[in-house]
Amino acid sequence: MKILKKVWLALLVIFVLMQFYRPEKNIAQGEHTATFLAETNPPPNVKAILxxxxxDCHSNNTVYPWYDNIAPVSYWLSDHIKHGKGHLNFSEWEAYDTKKKDHKLEExxxxxxxxxxxxxxxxxxxxxAQLTTEQRDAIIEWAKRSRALYQLDQQPE
Ligand code: HEC
Known part of the structure; x- marks a missing residue:
């Protein structure tokens, strides 16, 4: 019984100590996806879904849930966001060339x-975020249309 108590106490101490490390938050002000929106021009319903x-994982601004203030959940979310942004970041669309934009939309x-x-x-x-078939179709249709424009842009003169 004594041992069990010590183990619990040790775990509690670790948990408390973990709270002192807070991963940097992913927060941007203003129109951080202006280029992306201007170029791909999603209709309002698609924009709302995106x-x-x-x-939350593919832009420079995450709307955090309350439990993000608790470690280790905060570590886990931060990791997802970093990883997701590394693959695709709508806030840094201008950094992709035309071919890459086309490829990202394909993905x-x-x-x-x-x-x-x-x-x-x-x-x-x-x-x-549980998308309906109609919502999926709307995203796919918009992405296909935007890809066609980027492909037109890539054709030799
Ligand atoms: C909770 C975080 C999260 C959300 C929300 C999220 N993603 Fe992702 N996304 C990721 C992560 C993490 C990866 C990296 C993929 C991997 O390695 O498994 C990723 C990868 C991707 C990729 C790139 C795949 C590749 O091969 O490079 C695309 C495209 C993508 N997501 C699109 C979307 C779209 C569209 C939505 C909204 C409908 C969305 N994601 C919502 C976390 C997220």
Whole structure:
């Protein structure tokens, strides 16, 4: 019994100490995705889906849930965001060349079609992120249209 008590106490101390390390928050002000929106011009319904279900991990601004203030959840979320942004960041669209933009949109279509994105763990806690067939179709249609424009842009003169 004594040992068990010590183990619990040690775990408690570790948990408390963990709270002192806070990963840097992913927060941007203003129109951080202006280039992306201007170039791909998503209709309002598609824009709303992207903002509500993709921006948290694929832009420079995350709307954090309250439990992000608790370690180790905060570490875990921070890791997802870093990882997601590394693959695709709508806030840094201007850094991609035309070919890459086209390719990223191709991946968006693949990920949404296969249901891999938004991540399952995310849809458990964000009900709105469980996309309906109509929502998926709207994203895919918009992405295809934007790809066609970028491809036109890539054709030799
Ligand atoms: C909870 C965080 C999270 C959310 C929300 C999210 N993603 Fe992702 N996304 C990731 C992570 C992490 C990766 C890296 C993929 C991997 O290595 O498994 C990724 C990768 C991707 C990729 C790149 C795949 C590649 O091969 O490079 C695309 C495209 C993508 N996501 C699209 C979306 C779209 C579209 C949405 C919204 C409908 C979305 N994601 C929502 C975390 C997220």
């Amino acid at each position: 903002v509500q279900t993709c921006y 968006v279509i693949e990920m949404v079609e296969s249901g891999e994105m938004p991540l399952k763990e995310y849809t458990w806690t964000h009900e709105k």
